[in-house]
Amino acid sequence: MLKKKSFIILTSFLMIFTLMVTGCGGESQDAATESQPLIVAQRSDAVVLDPHANNDQASSRVMRQIYSNLINQNESMELEPGLAESWEAIDELTFEFNLRQGVKFHNGEELTANDVAFTLNRALGSSHVSHIVGAINPDGIVVVDPYTIRIATHEPFAPLLAHLAHTATGILNEKAVTEAGEDYSQSPVGTGPYKLSNWLVGETVELVIFEDYYDEANKAKIEKVVFKAIAEDGNRAIELETGGIDIAYDIIGTDVDRVANHSDLAMVRDMNLSTTYVGFNAEKEPFNDVRVRQAINYAVDMDLIVDVVYLGTGEPSRGPLGGNVWASNQNLKPYGYDVEKAKELMKEAGLENGFKTKIWTNQNQQRIDIAEILQNQLKDINIEAEVSIMDWGAYLDATAAGEHDMFILGWVTVTGDPDYGLYPLFHSKTHGDGGNRTFYTNERVNELLDLARVNVDPAIREAAYIEVQEIVRDEAPWIFTWTGEELTGIRDNVKGFKNHPAGHHKLWSVYFE
Amino acid sequence: MHKYILRRLLMLIPVMLGVSFIVFTMMYITPGDPARIMLGESAPTEEVEKFREELGLNDPFFFQYGRFVKNLVIHQDIGRSYTSKRPVTIEILSRFPNTLKLATLGIVVAVVLGIPTGIISATKQYSIFDNAAMVAALLGVSMPNFWQGLMLILLFSVHLGWLPSSGFSSYKEMILPALTLGTSSAAIITRMTRSSMLEVIRQDYIRTARAKGQTESVVINRHALKNALIPIVTVIGLQFGYLLGGAVLTESIFGISGVGRLMVESINARNFPVVQGGVLFIALTFSIVNLMVDILYSFLDPRIKSQYK
Numbered sequence: 117m118l119k120k121k122s123f124i125i126l127t128s129f130l131m132i133f134t135l136m137v138t139g140c141g142g143e144s145q146d147a148a149t150e151s152q153p154l155i156v157a158q159r160s161d162a163v164v165l166d167p168h169a170n171n172d173q174a175s176s177r178v179m180r181q182i183y184s185n186l187i188n189q190n191e192s193m194e195l196e197p198g199l200a201e202s203w204e205a206i207d208e209l210t211f212e213f214n215l216r217q218g219v220k221f222h223n224g225e226e227l228t229a230n231d232v233a234f235t236l237n238r239a240l241g242s243s244h245v246s247h248i249v250g251a252i253n254p255d256g257i258v259v260v261d262p263y264t265i266r267i268a269t270h271e272p273f274a275p276l277l278a279h280l281a282h283t284a285t286g287i288l289n290e291k292a293v294t295e296a297g298e299d300y301s302q303s304p305v306g307t308g309p310y311k312l313s314n315w316l317v318g319e320t321v322e323l324v325i326f327e328d329y330y331d332e333a334n335k336a337k338i339e340k341v342v343f344k345a346i347a348e349d350g351n352r353a354i355e356l357e358t359g360g361i362d363i364a365y366d367i368i369g370t371d372v373d374r375v376a377n378h379s380d381l382a383m384v385r386d387m388n389l390s391t392t393y394v395g396f397n398a399e400k401e402p403f404n405d406v407r408v409r410q411a412i413n414y415a416v417d418m419d420l421i422v423d424v425v426y427l428g429t430g431e432p433s434r435g436p437l438g439g440n441v442w443a444s445n446q447n448l449k450p451y452g453y454d455v456e457k458a459k460e461l462m463k464e465a466g467l468e469n470g471f472k473t474k475i476w477t478n479q480n481q482q483r484i485d486i487a488e489i490l491q492n493q494l495k496d497i498n499i500e501a502e503v504s505i506m507d508w509g510a511y512l513d514a515t516a517a518g519e520h521d522m523f524i525l526g527w528v529t530v531t532g533d534p535d536y537g538l539y540p541l542f543h544s545k546t547h548g549d550g551g552n553r554t555f556y557t558n559e560r561v562n563e564l565l566d567l568a569r570v571n572v573d574p575a576i577r578e579a580a581y582i583e584v585q586e587i588v589r590d591e592a593p594w595i596f597t598w599t600g601e602e603l604t605g606i607r608d609n610v611k612g613f614k615n616h617p618a619g620h621h622k623l624w625s626v627y628f629e
Numbered sequence: 630m631h632k633y634i635l636r637r638l639l640m641l642i643p644v645m646l647g648v649s650f651i652v653f654t655m656m657y658i659t660p661g662d663p664a665r666i667m668l669g670e671s672a673p674t675e676e677v678e679k680f681r682e683e684l685g686l687n688d689p690f691f692f693q694y695g696r697f698v699k700n701l702v703i704h705q706d707i708g709r710s711y712t713s714k715r716p717v718t719i720e721i722l723s724r725f726p727n728t729l730k731l732a733t734l735g736i737v738v739a740v741v742l743g744i745p746t747g748i749i750s751a752t753k754q755y756s757i758f759d760n761a762a763m764v765a766a767l768l769g770v771s772m773p774n775f776w777q778g779l780m781l782i783l784l785f786s787v788h789l790g791w792l793p794s795s796g797f798s799s800y801k802e803m804i805l806p807a808l809t810l811g812t813s814s815a816a817i818i819t820r821m822t823r824s825s826m827l828e829v830i831r832q833d834y835i836r837t838a839r840a841k842g843q844t845e846s847v848v849i850n851r852h853a854l855k856n857a858l859i860p861i862v863t864v865i866g867l868q869f870g871y872l873l874g875g876a877v878l879t880e881s882i883f884g885i886s887g888v889g890r891l892m893v894e895s896i897n898a899r900n901f902p903v904v905q906g907g908v909l910f911i912a913l914t915f916s917i918v919n920l921m922v923d924i925l926y927s928f929l930d931p932r933i934k935s936q937y938k
Binding site for chain 2: 160161163164166169170171243244246247250298299301302316317318319344345346347348350351354355357358360507508509510512513516525527540546548549550551553
């Protein structure tokens, strides 16, 4: 009897539950829309959609679709006219920009030079992006007429045009910002090809086509784009495979082959602007001896690290800049793996018996793996390294204070201009949390970096940067580790997608076949 | 009874203040400058300092805490998120529906699986069903959620293609997260139901009920189960309260935007206002669930009801 009753109870419970879940399952099947949205998955949701309120990658990827800049930077990192149809240098401090006429914001307002002036002044007041626009002199932002604006810098600043192509300098509408007040970051108004339609915080950002987009020839081809946050790396690949999404950003090394070999999917792979490096504290013994830093560079098998840690994605770095950055010196000779040479250098430095040191990293699995491989390989030259894993905040504080021996960090030369990828990292003015956490100092490097920053002649700048890279390569304040790659998975009916080296891929050229 | 509930609700005030003080202190002494974390390694020092000033982080500890309490008590304002600039209440409340749905579905799965299995195991002690159920319960408790979630995705999304592997808007999308979250609680509830039932069915009054000629189902369901329910309800309440605090791993695996993920992200970003607000909110929901469990006792056992008076 009991057996029968229990069975009935259990079966009833299970039936109710099954009915509950399957009965409602039809809902999602009916939810497919007619105009097939483009669903793009990235690791996290946008934090803000106000270019001056944060500078994270997820937000920038969405904002790239919403805002337009005075100047665009294409996938080859070349500068092209954007909202400014032309520009010219008036003197060594000032550029004059001629704006397109009849450009509409998403709220119907027309773009004028006042909006540009408002945007730049607002950016200058934001701690999040002032490092992008900091060179601009607020008194030098002059509206000449509604379609002409002059922008002057405090000192001559050659990379200004590249900085004006950064997502942080997307042009805002003064009226929309003023009206929205503190809530502007949730109600963006730009002149881009897509406008915000709906935002489920932490989950999805929905954008719809902006019919009045100024660039007729490049109007978006897909009605609706949905950015979906999928934090779990493996799940983005699975969702792509099962057709839940159309594009997956940041496919991880373990999934690359699976996506590439899948009959319905394809990988779009391009080198990006990021670099990972192991820095030495160049002010601290024994790392203040260039021979020790060079010896460690020779003692590390970088091909092994790229194969094991990054599973063959990206490539070993030759120097401080990746190949996509303008004036990057690709003729630099990589150190190569040569333990004998490393031993020789250690002997010359009087350290053939090695020393004890610490390698710091934050809680980033790939960096932890690098640290452990280094720990193992440095034993060959009698260096006993201890790996210390720190919380991100504490890590930044401690490396800025110069408490470290060796540390692992990354950098993205997001403007594509070498000034951004060299000045903060190797100029002695930026020691500590200005970016130069190796505390490296070289007067010639300082001089060249200053020269290339203020000189607008591309040939002079290029020569200066080539020399800086040679010096830095030889003096080795870093172990030049890894240059990253944009790894995007797409379904095979998605056409027209191109990776942008900065990671802010344009989606308005994408269409379904 | 009303007085008891009112007293318990009033007691929440010092509890919340205590919680807020502890969280505030912990966040304050944890290394890592929120301004530096938010602006990133590329921001110049003077900008970081300017941002610290804007956020009021240069003020002394007690001044900062006092300002927080004052805003909370007088203006019912927990502040705005450092990163998204949204009001903290909106940050939390926009994610809470997902957490509530996930926790409710998880606990439904747990109860539906756990209680019947526990009852059958107890009434058929040492049978094959009992042994199998106990092994399954042990597995359920021991299996890490993230692993189980991935295995379910592998089976139902990748191989069979029946269910989506992420999202949380349709019921179909809710099945895998609910199963992932529910099974470990189900295992705990099964074990608790079994042991509680075993204790009760050995009591004299059960023997008496059987001697009176009651059917086995009446003996088990009316006499035994009701008396065995108090510890089971306690466990369910605790599990539910715990799930309401956010199931970080399940949320991460299935891409669900819930309170748990918000908390982890906020702690990593040293987003003090959101961490403060989130912990207070979780403490509040946990206390309310506990209170509801206590009230439920009185319906299960009239002796307890009399103590409340």
